[in-house]
Amino acid sequence: MHQVYGYIRVSSTDQNEDRQRIALVERQVPQSHIYLDKQSGKDFNRPQYKQLLQILRPGDLLYVLSIDRLGRNYEEIQNQWRVLTKAIGADVCVLDMPLLDTRQGRDLMGTFIADLVLQILSFVAQNERESIKKRQEQGIAAAKARGVCFGRPCVPPPADFPQIVAEWERKQIPLSEALRRSGLHETTFYRRLREYRILQSGKKETPLS
Structure with missing residues (x-):
């Protein structure tokens, strides 16, 4: 007899999975058949999956709320879809995208449309992950620029760090002078410089209101 399963994923242990679980229960997926991973979606190296x-x-039949x-x-995503539907031979239904239901449209046109939708949605999912990562990097850089330290105690850059960087990049002062004026070791200087550039990049991309 064929079984019905559900898969839930949240990115961290403090995220709530209730919305996904409710959607699966509404499809009459038994609680014992629901598998939950609290892990990043960057790869499929997840224990419950x-x-x-x-x-x-x-x-x-496997239900999942959304492709991401x-x-x-x-x-x-493309590879795992083939594993699930071809290698294993299970059906997959993405609840928020009815076109991604392998029980429907098994003819050539239906398969073509489903493949096209899968490619678009998986691209969007990866693009969103990269955007989240970039926003996190910019947030960390902004926090460090304000003097917030992560991990081991860090040395914040001086208030005139942008001016020092500008003079150094224009070759008006050597690296040794930039290090002396900023009060930083060379490794720390380059780390603060990278954070400063990430922060500046984020400001340039923010549209004016």
């Missing part, structure tokens, strides 16, 4: 692959059989809950890596 791996366990799910071992249990799925041909003809079983399955993963956020374009190529990996």
Whole structure:
């Protein structure tokens, strides 16, 4: 007898999975058949997902709320979709995208449309992951620029750091003078310089209101 399963993924342990779980329960997925990973979607090296692959059989049905809950890596999503539907022979239904339901449209046109939608959505999922990562980097850089330290105690750059950097980049002062004026070791100087550039890049991309 074919079984029905559900897969849930949240990116961190403090995120709430209730919305995904409710959607699966509404489809009458047994609680014991719901697999949950609290892990990034950058790859499929996740314990519960791996366990799910071992249990799925041909003809079983797997529900997932959205394609980005399955993963956020374009190529990996494509590969895993083939593993689920071809290698294992299970059906997959993405609840918020009815076109991604392998039980429907099994003819050539239906398969073509589903493949096209999958490629678009998996691209969007990866693009969003990269955008999130970039915003996180900019946020960390902004925090460090304000003197917030992460991990080991850090040495904040001086208030005139942008001026020192500008003079150094224009070759008006040597690196040794830039280090002396900023009060930083060379490794720390380059780290603060990288954070400063990330912060400046973020400001340039912010549209004026």
